[in-house]
Amino acid sequence: MKISYLLTAIISLVTLQVSAQEWVVPAEKSASLSPFAFSDSTRKAGGDLYNLNCKSCHGDPGKNNAVKLVPMPPDPASAQLQGNSDGAMFHKVAEGRGLMPAFKNTLSASDLWRVVSFIRGFNEKYVQEVAQKLSLGTSLENVKFAINWNNELNQLQVTVTALKALTRQPVPGAEMKLSVRRYFGNLQVDGVHTTDNQGVAVFNFPKGLPGDSLGFVQLQLKPVDETAFGEIKVDTTMAIGVPTYRPPLNKERAMWNVVGKTPIWLLLTYLITVLTVWGLIVYVMLQLRAIYKSGEEDDSRSKSKVE
Amino acid sequence: MNDKKLTTEPEHTKKMEDSSNSRRTFFKRFGLIGAAAATGGAAIYTGFEYEVSKPNHDFVKVLTADNKLVEVPRDQIKNLTMDLTRKQQQGRDGLAGRRWVMVIDLAKCRNARKCITACQGAHHLRPYEYHINTLVMQESENTAPYYMPKPCQHCDNPPCVAVCPVDATFKRQDGIVLIDNERCIGCRFCVAACPYSARMFHWEEPLQVEADNGVTYDIELNVPQKKGTISKCLFSADRLREGKLPYCVSSCPNGVYYFGDENQDAVTNGTTKETFRLSQLLKDNGGYHLMPELGTKPRVYYLPPKNRLFEFNGEGDKVVEQG
Known part of the structure; x- marks a missing residue:
C-alpha cells in the first residue's frame, strides 16, 4: 500500500516536472503559418536579425556553441527546436519565457517570420506551408490606411480602405492599433479598435500626452494582424500633443551647480564677508599709519621747540 | 724612345x-x-x-548609429578616433531636451543579479565592485522582506556634486550625474555626502588596467577606470546617446526596470520592451522615492513590492530565475 502511494507520488512528481519544462503553445497559435514563402532573401534578412538578437545566447546554428545558461538555450539546428511547428516557433520567440526574452515588442511579425525562415534553413527535410491570404470577407488588394484628427472630440479617426472591383471600398472588422513614438519604443494609445461598416475606427487621444516644443507627436498606425494585411503601416506627425518645453536641469542657480551658476545669496554673503574683513584690515592699517604720522609730527614739533 | x-x-x-x-x-x-x-x-x-x-568585394557588416545593419567594403573603412576633448565636451553637455528617469518595480525583483553582472561587464568592474547592487530589505520585524536594486539616484539636488572641490562630478542638462575621472583627485567628499551610498572608490588598480591601456577615456562609460578615483552608476550615458536602454535595464530577465524620458512622459520596460506612461504607472502602483525627506529629488522611482509573483526565500537564494 505504502509502496503504491510512494510510486504515485514519484510518478506525479515526474509528470509535474515534465509539464513544468514543456512549453505549451495554444493550438491556434501553433497552427499559424507564415504569410510569405521563405526564400534566400528572407533567410538572409532573418540571419541578420538572428545575429543581432539571438546569437549572443543561442550561438551559431549547428555549432552547439550556445551560452551555458540554466536551462541551456537550444541550438536552432537541433531536433528539439526544429520539432516545433512554424507557428509554435513564432509564438515562442514572440512571447518568450524565463530567460528567453519576448520579441513581440521589438520585432514586427514579418521580421519574426524572417527569423523562423532563417532557423528553418538549417533543416534539410523542412517543407514550407504558406498561409492562404486571409480574406476578412473581401479579398484585400492595395489596402490603405488614413488618419484624421477631430479637434472637437479630441479623437483620431482611422479609415481602412481596399481596392475591390477596381473601386476603393471600406474594410470593416479590421483590428487596428495606434502608437506614439517615444525615445525607447512606441507607446500604444487607447487599446485596439475595430473598424465599423464604413471602415472607420475611432481612437481617443490621451489627454496631456506631451509632444515636442510645438506639440508635434509621431504617430504609427498598424493592423493587429500583420499576417492578414502584410507590412502596412502609416507613420505620420501631427501637432496634437501638449507643447512641452522644460529647461535643462542644470539651468538654475544652485549650490551644486558650476561657479557661474552660484546662488545669488551665496555670492552676496561671500562677497560682503570678504569685503568687510578686508575693509576692516585696511581701516586698521590706515589708522595705524595716522597714529604713526601724528607721532612723527609731535616729534618734529617738540624738536623745533627745543631748538 | x-x-x-x-x-x-x-x-x-x-x-x-x-x-x-x-x-x-x-x-x-x-x-x-x-x-x-x-x-x-x-x-x-x-x-x-x-x-x-x-573593386574589392570583401564586405564588412557594420551597425550604424541609428541601429541599421549595413555592409561596407573593407577597403573603404576609415578608422576614426574620437579625441578626448570632444568626448569630454559631449559628456559634459548631455542630450538636449531629455530628462531621464528610471522606475524599479520591487514586486518583480527576485535577485537574478543579471543587472549587476551586465553593469560590471560594461564598466570593467570586479565582481565585488558595484555601481548597482540588490539589497535585501525588511522594514520591520512583521513586514515581508524584499530585494531592492539600488543604483545612483541621479538626484536633481545632488549633495555629492555640491561638495566636489574640483568640479569633477557634475550634473548634466538631461539629469545624469557623471564623474570625470580625469579631474577627480580622490578626496572622497562625494562618497561621504551621498545619502544613498551610491559611490565606490578604486582602492586598487582597476580590473582591466592592462587591456584598457591606450584606450581613449570615455566620460560617459568611465572606461578606462582609474585607481584613486571615484566611480558610480552613469545611467549608461553612452547607450542613451545611441537610443538604447541602459545595460542593467536591458539585461534584467524579470521585467524589474523601466527607463525613459520624463519630458515624453513615457518609460519602456527593459525585458518586454513595452512602453508605458510614466505618470500613469506611478499613480497606479504608488511609486515613491528613496529618502524623499532629504530633499535630494532623485530621478529613480520605486514601485512597492506588492502582489509578488514568487516566494521570497531569504538571503540563501542568491540566483533565482523565472522558469
Whole structure:
C-alpha cells in the first residue's frame, strides 16, 4: 500500500516536472503559418536579425556553441527546436519565457517570420506551408490606411480602405492599433479598435500626452494582424500633443551647480564677508599709519621747540 | 724612345677615343636605362593604381548609429578616433531636451543579479565592485522582506556634486550625474555626502588596467577606470546617446526596470520592451522615492513590492530565475 502511494507520488512528481519544462503553445497559435514563402532573401534578412538578437545566447546554428545558461538555450539546428511547428516557433520567440526574452515588442511579425525562415534553413527535410491570404470577407488588394484628427472630440479617426472591383471600398472588422513614438519604443494609445461598416475606427487621444516644443507627436498606425494585411503601416506627425518645453536641469542657480551658476545669496554673503574683513584690515592699517604720522609730527614739533 | 712615343701617342689618342666613346655610350646607356626605368615605373604605378582602385568585394557588416545593419567594403573603412576633448565636451553637455528617469518595480525583483553582472561587464568592474547592487530589505520585524536594486539616484539636488572641490562630478542638462575621472583627485567628499551610498572608490588598480591601456577615456562609460578615483552608476550615458536602454535595464530577465524620458512622459520596460506612461504607472502602483525627506529629488522611482509573483526565500537564494 505504502509502496503504491510512494510510486504515485514519484510518478506525479515526474509528470509535474515534465509539464513544468514543456512549453505549451495554444493550438491556434501553433497552427499559424507564415504569410510569405521563405526564400534566400528572407533567410538572409532573418540571419541578420538572428545575429543581432539571438546569437549572443543561442550561438551559431549547428555549432552547439550556445551560452551555458540554466536551462541551456537550444541550438536552432537541433531536433528539439526544429520539432516545433512554424507557428509554435513564432509564438515562442514572440512571447518568450524565463530567460528567453519576448520579441513581440521589438520585432514586427514579418521580421519574426524572417527569423523562423532563417532557423528553418538549417533543416534539410523542412517543407514550407504558406498561409492562404486571409480574406476578412473581401479579398484585400492595395489596402490603405488614413488618419484624421477631430479637434472637437479630441479623437483620431482611422479609415481602412481596399481596392475591390477596381473601386476603393471600406474594410470593416479590421483590428487596428495606434502608437506614439517615444525615445525607447512606441507607446500604444487607447487599446485596439475595430473598424465599423464604413471602415472607420475611432481612437481617443490621451489627454496631456506631451509632444515636442510645438506639440508635434509621431504617430504609427498598424493592423493587429500583420499576417492578414502584410507590412502596412502609416507613420505620420501631427501637432496634437501638449507643447512641452522644460529647461535643462542644470539651468538654475544652485549650490551644486558650476561657479557661474552660484546662488545669488551665496555670492552676496561671500562677497560682503570678504569685503568687510578686508575693509576692516585696511581701516586698521590706515589708522595705524595716522597714529604713526601724528607721532612723527609731535616729534618734529617738540624738536623745533627745543631748538 | 721614338718607339715609345709612337706607342704612347696612339695610346693617348685611344684613351681620348675611349673617353669620347664612353661618354657617347654612357648617354646611350643612360637613355636606354632611363626609358626602361620610366616604362617599368609606369607599369608598376599603373599596377598599383589598379590595385588601389579595383573593386574589392570583401564586405564588412557594420551597425550604424541609428541601429541599421549595413555592409561596407573593407577597403573603404576609415578608422576614426574620437579625441578626448570632444568626448569630454559631449559628456559634459548631455542630450538636449531629455530628462531621464528610471522606475524599479520591487514586486518583480527576485535577485537574478543579471543587472549587476551586465553593469560590471560594461564598466570593467570586479565582481565585488558595484555601481548597482540588490539589497535585501525588511522594514520591520512583521513586514515581508524584499530585494531592492539600488543604483545612483541621479538626484536633481545632488549633495555629492555640491561638495566636489574640483568640479569633477557634475550634473548634466538631461539629469545624469557623471564623474570625470580625469579631474577627480580622490578626496572622497562625494562618497561621504551621498545619502544613498551610491559611490565606490578604486582602492586598487582597476580590473582591466592592462587591456584598457591606450584606450581613449570615455566620460560617459568611465572606461578606462582609474585607481584613486571615484566611480558610480552613469545611467549608461553612452547607450542613451545611441537610443538604447541602459545595460542593467536591458539585461534584467524579470521585467524589474523601466527607463525613459520624463519630458515624453513615457518609460519602456527593459525585458518586454513595452512602453508605458510614466505618470500613469506611478499613480497606479504608488511609486515613491528613496529618502524623499532629504530633499535630494532623485530621478529613480520605486514601485512597492506588492502582489509578488514568487516566494521570497531569504538571503540563501542568491540566483533565482523565472522558469
